[in-house]
Structure formats: structure tokens, C-alpha cells
Amino acid sequence: MHALTAFYSAHSALINQIGVNALLALSIWVTLACGQLSLGNMGFMAITAYASVLLVLRAHWPFFPAVLAGTGLAAIAGLLLGWPVLRLRGVFLAIATIGFGEIVRIFAVNLSVTGGAEGIAGIPQLASTPIIYSSLALAVFLLWRLTRSRAGRAFAAIAQDEVAAAGLGIDPAAYKLAAFAIGAAIAGYAxxxxxxxxxxxxxxxxxxxxxxxxxxxxxxxxxxxxxxxxLGSILLTLLPETLRFLQNYRDVINGLILLFVIVFLPQGLWSLVDRRRAS
Amino acid sequence: MIALAGVTKDYGGVHAVKDLSLELPDQTVLGLIGPNGAGKTTVLNLMTGLATPTSGTIALDERRIDHLKPHAIAALGIARTYQTSRLFPQMSALENVVVGMHLHADDSLLGQLTGWPPTLARAQRLRTQARELLGELGLSERADALARNLAPGEQRRVEIARAIAMQPRALLLDEPAAGLNPVETDRLRAEILKLARERNISVLLIEHDMSFVMAACERIAVLNFGEKIAEGTPDQVRADPRVIEAYLGVEGVA
Known part of the structure; x- marks a missing residue:
């Protein structure tokens, strides 16, 4: 028990980081599951982070209401971004959403309320490890249930053939907007x-x-x-840490390992766990 | 009944379809034939909202549908298949058919998210129905195979099962027999006619295989260069000199 608490106190920052990164990876996965390569999620992160931090520090809101309000703001931003880019696909969608993320960042640099380039300091440590991991567990559970629902089937259908999906009565625009909003909310919350x-x-x-x-x-x-x-977040967060002993070669080996995973497991690490779909 | 009235579709000065009037009454099987490039698939695209007419109207009963989006037209009960398979490749045959039930699926999102048992039972019922439908098309054993791993003939039948799963009023089939051997073709024709009759679905059949069309359809319309040159019973169409000319060319010319 003592060893466990010692391990936790030495690595709690890293443990928290894995949980947050897993939520972020899920946020981008939601839009991918609906066939959209949306790369503006750092913008949604920033919106919720600044909004909830300011609500706590300046308006003295309690933690959870502040985070939930910020998350709602990110979801609305997701809908506002999703609407004009509905017609875009592939790389065009990717570029438009990257543009959104950059716009948010530039606002953060230039506004005085966000503290400009120096940012905001003195944020209380309110997101404990149990909060992060129970959030992750809830997100995984709900998204897993979503994939099995009528809406989840529609997401997958749109991702695999949008024309055929529409021909079966699925409204691609509505589901894509929903995916945008869900992805934005998860990114913001994380x-x-x-x-x-x-x-x-x-x-x-x-x-x-x-x-x-x-x-x-x-x-x-x-x-x-x-x-x-x-699974991918665990690997990508831990790998650089476990390769510390390689010193200057760390990033090279890190990159090579990822390259090998992509080449030899194109369906991802999860295909080792779930062999059903591997063949 | 679906009615096209004076429908023209231009693609940059080319008349893909020109002043076409065509009626698909309920519970009938209508064939649409014509040489390559006659505009048959364009007619299907116009009827399902993938293309918008340059002029003319398309109506389902009294309701105009020519400016509706594809998913809205599908929701009114018009289903189709495609010339090349448009199955969802990463889903099993069964899952493809379950997606076809989208408009009627009654497993609520909240119920699914919470794992509410009656919702899960409803979702299970959808899968059972999908399995039965695949069984009617002789695909029981292939239900759990990924769509991309199915043989072309099997893909064709899964696509028809998926369209039937929509419980449509009208089914538009774009060359269902293409690439099938004569035995498969006969079997597919029998299956399509049986399913349509049992479920009161009208069928518009685009097909190159003449014996298939002649045997399956009550009426046949013939397109050539986007224009309807003949319409009638199979015997009338077969005897029509303009049809023979369109297919075989005119003797002594060229």
C-alpha cells in the first residue's frame, strides 16, 4: 500500500495527463466515427479552459458549474463551427477547422481578459485524479453505448458511404452537427x-x-x-517517459515505434485486443 | 404513384434527360431500358434527390419531391440500389440491413445510453428482423460476414435487403443483374418479384439483361439519348421499330 501511494505521489501528474489525453483522443474520435477529420479541438479546449478558469477565479463560481458552463460554451462553438463547414470534406475540412483553432489561440494571445501571451496563473488544483478518471470512465461508457444506438449506426453509415446513408433516410447534416457538438464538448471538458x-x-x-x-x-x-x-493515449503519453534513458535519441525512437505500429497494425493497437475484426 | 412530368436534366448543354414523362403506379413493376448513356441512371438520381431537374416536376402522389434532399425523399418511402455496390464495407451484412431500418428503428438514444432493458430488447428485435430478411434472400449463412468480403452476387442481394428494410413504397433498382450468371439472374428476379408482391412495393427496374426485363415487368419504357422513344407492354416494346432501331441501328445507314 505504501509503495502504491509512493508511486502515485511520484507520478500523479503523469497519471492525470494520461486521463486527460484519453478524453482528448476520444473527442477527435467522435468526429472521425462520423467520417469527419476535424482538427480544431485545441480551440474547444481553450474556450472551456479559459471560460471555466475565469468563472472560478474572477466570478468565484464553484468548480463543477464553471466547468459545465465552459463545456456548454464549447458545444455551442462546435455547432457554430460545424454549420458553415458541413459541405467540406477530407483535407478541406481539416484545414478549415485548423483555422478555427488558430483563431481561438490568437484571440487568447491578444485579449486582456485571458492574460495575453502570459496566460493565467494561480489556478487551483481542483481536477483530482478520481474526478479525471471517473469522467473518462463515464465518457467511454456513454460513447460505447452511443456506437450501438441508432445514432451510432447512422454515424458509421455516414463515415463509410454518405450517399448510401442519405438514401436510407439518414440526414447526414444533422448527425455531423451532433458529432461536432459532442466532440467539442468532450475536448472542452478535457x-x-x-x-x-x-x-x-x-x-x-x-x-x-x-x-x-x-x-x-x-x-x-x-x-x-x-x-x-x-489505448493510444496511454502509449503516446507513457512512451516518451519510459524512453527517457535514451536521452537525445528519445524522440527518434519514439517516432520509430509509432511508425511501426501504424505500418504493422493499420487498424491500431486495439485490433490486438479485439481480433474479431482483424481479418 | 411516382410521376415525372416534362423532366429535363442538362449537364452543361448536354441533355442527359429531355422532356421525360413517366409514371410508376403503386404495386407495378416498370422496366426502364435503353442503350448505354441513354440517361437511365440519371432518371434514378433525379427521383432520389441526388440530382435536381433543370425543368419539369417529380411528384409522389400529389406531393412535389424534386427539390427535396435525398434523406427526405427516402423518408417518404422511395428506396434504391446502385449500379456498383454501395454497401457499408466495414459492416456485416446484418448491420447493413439494420442501418436500412433507420427510419423505423425504435431503440431510443436515452434507452441505449443507459442500457434500459426494453430498449435493448427492441434493438435485438431489429437484428432478428434483419436476419429474417437476409434469410428470405438466401443469405442466412452470410449475415455476419463483412460486406466487403461478400461475393458480388451476395452484395447485390444484401443491398436489396437493405432497401427492403426501409419498408419503402417504391424500390428503384439500377441494373440488379449486372455481372450475374443466368442461374443467379433467374433466382434474383424471382426473389425481387416475390418480395415486392408480398410487401406491396412498386418497382422501377433498370436493366440491360433483356430476358430479365421482359419476364419481370408489366410495362417497359425505352430511353434513347435522354428521350422516351417507346412505352408499353413487353410485346409492344419488342415490336416497336424505333426500339429496334435504337438497339440495332438502321439498316443501310453508316
Missing amino acids: GALSAFSSFFISPTDYSFGRVVDMLASAVVGGIGSVGGPV
Whole structure:
């Protein structure tokens, strides 16, 4: 027991980070499950993070109401972004959504309420490990149930053949917007948890590299099922830490391992767990 | 009844379909034939909202449908299949048919999210119905195979099962017998006619296989260069000189 608590106190930051990254990977997975490569999730993270931190620090709101209000704001932003980009596909959608993320970051740099480039410091550590992991468990459970529902079947149908899906009475626009809003809400919520488990936030936390990490986690883990992004996040967060002994070669080996996973397990790590679909 | 009245579709100056009037009454099997490039698939695309007429109207009973989106037209009860398979490749045959039940699926989202037992029972019932439908098309043993791993003939039948699962009023089939051997073709024809009769579905059949069309259809319309050149019973159409000319060319010319 003592060893366990010692382990936790030494690694709690990393443990929290895995949970947050898993939520972020799930946020990008939701839109992928509906066939959309949306790469603006760092923008939704920033919206909820700044909104909830400001509500707690300036307006003295309690933690959960502040986070939920910020999450609602991200979902609305998701709908507002989703509407004009409905007609875009593939790389065009990706570029438009990256643009959105950059716009949010530039606002954060230039507004005084967000503390500009220096960000906001002195954030209380309110997102504990139990809160992060119970949130993750709930998100995994709900998304897993979603994939088995009528809406989840519609998501998969749109992802695999939008024309055929519409021919069966599925309204692609409605489901894509729903996927956008859900993805934005999860990204935002994770952004708030991340903010409340570090001491300060600044615009550099929400740069393009952030969404690349999310996408890599989802793809390496496997986008065929809800377990994939979680597994991918664990690997992508732990790998750089366990490779510390390689010193300067760390990033090279890290990149090579990911390359091998993609080449030899194109369906992602999850295909090792779930062999049903592997062949 | 679906009625096209004076429908024209231009693609940059080319008349893909020109001033076409065509009626598909309830519970009938109508054939639509014509040489390659005659505009048959364009007619299907116009009827299902994938293309919008340049002029003219398309109505389901009294209701105009020519400016509705594809999913809205599907919701009114018009189902179709495609010339090349448009099954969802990563889903099993069974899952494809369950997606076809989208408009009638009664497993609520809240029930699914909470794992509410009556909802799960309803979802299970959908799967049972889908399995039965695949059984009617002789696909019981292939129900759990991924769509992309099915043989072309099997894919064709799953696509028909998926369309029937919509419980449509009208089913538009785009060359269902393409690439099938004569034995498979005969079997498919019998299955389509049986399913349509049992469920009171009208069928519009685009087909190149003449024996298939002649045997399956009560009426046949013939398109050539986007225009309807003949319509009538199979015997009338077979004897029509303009049809023979369109298919075989005119003797002494060229």
C-alpha cells in the first residue's frame, strides 16, 4: 500500500495527463466515427479552459458549474463551427477547422481578459485524479453505448458511404452537427480538467501540436472502436517517459515505434485486443 | 404513384434527360431500358434527390419531391440500389440491413445510453428482423460476414435487403443483374418479384439483361439519348421499330 501511494505521489501528474489525453483522443474520435477529420479541438479546449478558469477565479463560481458552463460554451462553438463547414470534406475540412483553432489561440494571445501571451496563473488544483478518471470512465461508457444506438449506426453509415446513408433516410447534416457538438464538448471538458490540474494556462497550450497528439493517439490506438483512442493515449503519453534513458535519441525512437505500429497494425493497437475484426 | 412530368436534366448543354414523362403506379413493376448513356441512371438520381431537374416536376402522389434532399425523399418511402455496390464495407451484412431500418428503428438514444432493458430488447428485435430478411434472400449463412468480403452476387442481394428494410413504397433498382450468371439472374428476379408482391412495393427496374426485363415487368419504357422513344407492354416494346432501331441501328445507314 505504501509503495502504491509512493508511486502515485511520484507520478500523479503523469497519471492525470494520461486521463486527460484519453478524453482528448476520444473527442477527435467522435468526429472521425462520423467520417469527419476535424482538427480544431485545441480551440474547444481553450474556450472551456479559459471560460471555466475565469468563472472560478474572477466570478468565484464553484468548480463543477464553471466547468459545465465552459463545456456548454464549447458545444455551442462546435455547432457554430460545424454549420458553415458541413459541405467540406477530407483535407478541406481539416484545414478549415485548423483555422478555427488558430483563431481561438490568437484571440487568447491578444485579449486582456485571458492574460495575453502570459496566460493565467494561480489556478487551483481542483481536477483530482478520481474526478479525471471517473469522467473518462463515464465518457467511454456513454460513447460505447452511443456506437450501438441508432445514432451510432447512422454515424458509421455516414463515415463509410454518405450517399448510401442519405438514401436510407439518414440526414447526414444533422448527425455531423451532433458529432461536432459532442466532440467539442468532450475536448472542452478535457481542456478544463487539464487547466485545473496545472498551475497556469497560456495560449501555447492550445497550439496545433496539441491536436496532432490527439489524432496520433486515436489513430495509433485504432479508430474502429472506443477502446482504441484510450489505448493510444496511454502509449503516446507513457512512451516518451519510459524512453527517457535514451536521452537525445528519445524522440527518434519514439517516432520509430509509432511508425511501426501504424505500418504493422493499420487498424491500431486495439485490433490486438479485439481480433474479431482483424481479418 | 411516382410521376415525372416534362423532366429535363442538362449537364452543361448536354441533355442527359429531355422532356421525360413517366409514371410508376403503386404495386407495378416498370422496366426502364435503353442503350448505354441513354440517361437511365440519371432518371434514378433525379427521383432520389441526388440530382435536381433543370425543368419539369417529380411528384409522389400529389406531393412535389424534386427539390427535396435525398434523406427526405427516402423518408417518404422511395428506396434504391446502385449500379456498383454501395454497401457499408466495414459492416456485416446484418448491420447493413439494420442501418436500412433507420427510419423505423425504435431503440431510443436515452434507452441505449443507459442500457434500459426494453430498449435493448427492441434493438435485438431489429437484428432478428434483419436476419429474417437476409434469410428470405438466401443469405442466412452470410449475415455476419463483412460486406466487403461478400461475393458480388451476395452484395447485390444484401443491398436489396437493405432497401427492403426501409419498408419503402417504391424500390428503384439500377441494373440488379449486372455481372450475374443466368442461374443467379433467374433466382434474383424471382426473389425481387416475390418480395415486392408480398410487401406491396412498386418497382422501377433498370436493366440491360433483356430476358430479365421482359419476364419481370408489366410495362417497359425505352430511353434513347435522354428521350422516351417507346412505352408499353413487353410485346409492344419488342415490336416497336424505333426500339429496334435504337438497339440495332438502321439498316443501310453508316
